[in-house]
Structure formats: C-alpha cells, structure tokens
Amino acid sequence: MDKKILNSMFDNLLHIGNKSNYWNPKMKDYIYGTVNGIHVINLVKTGEKIEEVKKEIRDLHAEGKKILFVATKLQTRDAFAKLAQDTGHFYVTEKWVPGLLTNFKTIKKRIATYLRLLKDSESGALDVLTKKEKAAKMLELEKLDRAFKGLKEMKKIPDVIFAIDGVFEKQAVKEANSLNLPAYAIMNTNGDETVVQNLIPANTNSVKSIDFIAKIITESLAGVKVKATVVRKFDAKRVSGEKRTPTKTAPIKKEVVAEKKAPAKKEEVKTEETK
Template identity: 40%
Template sequence: MAKTDAKALLEAGVHFGHRTDKWNPKMKPFIYEARNGIHIINLSKTAEQIDAAAKFLRTTASEGGRILFVGCKKASQEAVKETAARSGAFYVCERWLGGTLTNLNTIRKSVARMRSIDAMEGGKFKEMPKQEVAALRREVAKLHKNLDGIQNMERQPDAMVIVDITREEIALKEAQRLKIPVVAITDTNADPELVQFPIPANDDAIRSIRIILQALGDAIVEGTNAGGKKRGGKEEARAAESLAGVSA
C-alpha cells in the first residue's frame, strides 16, 4: 500500500483549516500554525492519519467487511458517491435519515416500498389514474434520492467513513451507539476524539475531500481484492483435499 504524499495534499489545499476563533482545542496536536487568522494543518500528521485509516479499511475489506461512506454537504457528494461506487461500499450523500443504523428494519421497509413502486412502472401504472401515478413517481424519486446508496445494506456496516463529523452528528451518534469504528475527515473545528481514525484536513474544499477519499477507496479495493484471492485459494485447497480423499 503506497504511502500518502504530503506534497500532493498541499497542492489539494488539505492544509487550510477554519478561522482560529472557530477551532476545537483538541485539534491542537494536528495544527502546524496560525496564519492570517486561519489555522494551518500539519500535513505530516494528515499523511500519517490517512495511512493508518487506509490500513484499517484495507484490513476490514480483506476480511469481507462492508463500509459505509457518509457526506451530505455539497462539496463531498460527488466524491462520496464515486468512491463508494468503485470500491463496492455503501453511501449516503443526500440526507441522513434518523435511524439509518439504529432502526435498520424501518429503512429496509422503505427500500421494499421503493422497489414495489418501481415494479409498477410500465405495468400496474397503466391501469391507475394519472394523478395517483404522478404522486407515486414523486414518492419513489424521493426514496431513490435518499436510499439508493444503502438499498442493499441488509445489516449494519463494519466501518464508516464520514466527511465532516460536525455536520453529520446524527450519523456519528448512531455509529457510536452501535460501536461501529469511524474514519473521519476532521477539520480544525471538530473533536478528533469522537472517532477512532481522525484525519485532520480541510473538509470544505472539493479537491481536499477527493484526494483523501481516493486514498481510502484505493485501500478498500486493495483489501477486497486481497481477501478474494485469499478466499479463492482456500476454496481451491479444500477442493484439492476433497479430490485427494476421493482418489484414495
């Protein structure tokens, strides 16, 4: 697994924190200096934290664990969706529905409702009044917007990646309640002690968010591939043993 390049982080503007009057003192170990009223993040620390988080996610994925990405602010939406898509992870990038983790059965019912309406398209819709069809289409569009990224999540994830824990407070609290390990981009206004793997970084700039999620997504893909090969090797070994037993 490649080490994170601090120079690339600098070019992406990862080092820009919030105004000094907005800081959380618990971020002090990750701050390099204050410049023109803005806290500057120590990118050596950021690189270390990215590598630690990537190692954790790689291991989780290699063991068959599922990961959920959360980032509903505009700057993070596309990067969250793209990273989850290429790494086979779940995602929430529009709105966190309360109980997504702590009341998963209700979410599963909403998914079932979404799929049942989808199944009406082109069939049952033809027999229904236009006004009723229009209402159902509005309902299903809203369901897809909120649930597409988690419609196949049938149990709680094994790890979460959150962009901006100050904004995604409800998601974080649900993860804490269920003891789900959290990797999070923590800007200088956040409390890094709330998560297991804080990544000190600018959580407002698209390029900053994207470069970090790129590294985390790469780690998940590596882990998934490594785990698949390992499981495939074990299956081949078992098949060989069975064949040997038959031959004997």
C-alpha cells in the same frame, strides 16, 4: 514524510483549516499554526493519519466488512458516492435519515418500499394507474431515491461508517457510537477526535481536498482480495410484511438401504506356533 507527498497534499489544499475562532481544542495536536486568522493543519500529521486510516479501511474491506460512507455535504457527495460504487460499499449523499442505524428495522421496510416502487416504475406497472395516482407514486419514489439510492443492497446494519466531515455528519457518528460501531471520519480543525475510531485531519470544505483523499482510499482498495461472506437473500415482501405465496415442494422419497450383514468371523487356525 516524502516531500512529494507533502507537496501533493499542499497543492490539493488539505492544509487549510477553519477560522481560528471556530476551532475545537481537541484538534490542537493537528494544527501547525495560524495565518490571517485561519488555522493551518499540520500536513505531516495528516500524511501519517492517511496511512493509518487507509490500512485500517483496507483490512476491513479485505475481511468482507461493509462500510457506509456518509457524505451529505455538497463538496463531498460525488467523490465518495463514486468511491462506494467502485468498491462495493454503501453510501448516503443527500440526507441522513434519523434512525438509519438505530432504528434500522423500520428503515429496512422503507428500503423495501423503495425497491418495489423502483421495480414497478421500470416495468411499467405504474402506467395502469390514473395520472394523479402515478404522479403521487413517482413523487414518493423520488424522495425515497434521494434517501436510499446508495443503500439498495444494505440488508443489515453496516459494520463501519466513514463520515466525510465528522462535524457535519455528527448525527451519523452519534448513532454509530450508540451501537458501538467503529466510526472513521475526515475532520477539520473544529472536529473532535474522541468520538471516532480514527480520523484524517484535513480540509473538509474543498472539493480538491476531498477528491484527493477519496482517490487515495479508492486506490488502496483496488485489487484487494475480499473474503467471501454469506448473506441471506433480501426478501422485500418479508421485510414489508406482505404475505408470500407458499411454494409447493415435491415429496421427498425415502430410500431404503439394505442392512449390511457383518462379515462372518473366521475360525482361528492354530499353527504350530500357537499350539
């Protein structure tokens, strides 16, 4: 492991684990030792895992797979919301809505409601309501925005989830596992590597540590050529159950194509050789 990289990880506090009495034995392979009752994470192992996860996430990104970054812990929100926005993926940073993955059919309707309210708010359509009615709609929009602002374009269940603290986001990881979705995570010494596809063992309590990892992942995705995917256009009315006005289409004119006659067979001309 490059000394410069090790020093960078140390300076950004990736090595600081949780109190030793709050650890999970399943993370013992990533623990270097204990100092003043605090576990110290083995930065050599962290560096190796960063490279592994970075490559796997980059490959998924290149294949056009959609990643849902789950970062509802206060220290993790800003860095990973920006990462998702910069790289074209989804994110949840305020609150994990139970059933977001396992009951996506219902969640999709809520997203449709959110998009409709957002459109009405921006267009001024809510201005025709009474003051009380408008206030109620704006309150509903505020709640939906906190839950779904990072999911506006999510038309189906994502291909992968990335939990920024695998323990803190255990509900998201649990739902992903129940659907056999690959789950990645950053985990501290109280984590469980057996519930995820791969992990980065690191300090999940420090903004510096989280920002450092987010920057590495963002840089690894920059400039990657993404395989084009065909996605059906999202129809909020269809999802919410509203009736759509049928569109009239012009009748298709059938073209009459004259039947081509087979060319007449030429009479065989006998030559001196065929006689």
